[in-house]
Structures are given as C-alpha cells and as structure tokens.
Amino acid sequence: MQRTIQLDISSDIFDKVMFWLENLPKSKVTLKNIFANSSDEYFHSDVDKYIFALTELDGTNRQKILGITPLHYRNGEVANKWKKEMATKLHPDKCSHSKAKEAWDIMNDIYNEMVSE
Secondary structure, three states: OOOOOOOOOOHHHHHHHHHHHHOOOOOOOOHHHHHHOHHHHOOOOHHHHHHHHHHHOOHHHHHHHHOOOHHHHHOHHHHHHHHHHHHHHHOOOOOOOOOHHHHHHHHHHHHHHHHHO
16 A cells, blocks of 8 residues: 655754665655655645755755756756746745745756856
8 A cells, every 4th residue: 555645844854764765665655756746745835846846855855856967067958948947836926835935046046057167
C-alpha cells in the first residue's frame, strides 16, 4: 500500500523527517521516488515545489527539482531562459506565497552563479 503524506513543517522537523526517510529500507521509500512526481503528489503546485526546493534544499536535490544542469552554468542563454521561467512563477509581485521573497533572492543568487562562471 502506498501512502501520500503532505506536511507543513519547520526546518528542524524537516531535517528529522528527511533523516528518517533516508534510513528506511530502500524497498519502501527513496528520496528519488518522493521527488520524482512531487508536484502531483506532495505539493499543491509547481510554485510550492520550487519554493520548497529553493528555501529548504541545496545541492543536487535542489538542482533536480529546479531542472538545473551543468549546461546552465556553461550557456548564458540556457541560464537566461531558466531565470525567465522561474521569474514568471516566483516573482514576489506575482506570487503570494509567504516565502516568495526569500525564494526569489535565492533564485537570483543561483542565477548570478550561473552567469558568472
């Protein structure tokens, strides 16, 4: 039986949940399975998924959810296209999510890293 769990939790509780999930037997759950179709099963929308990734994750988990590849760091056009797509969803003037401003700032930092290399 497969269950879907949706949580609104603080970051310290999130860390404990992630530790628990990472230490479950692989046959039951993996982080890859959780994030693979997360917009349909675990988040209300893509915006929620992107804001979660930007504000709560880092490294490869964040990059996978945001669709960032090494090409984004080598090709300015790809980076610009990614930023424009994110801007249509995350700009604080358009997005009413409580963490939209924080996510926007992090997204801009990531973009600046992409175009500075």
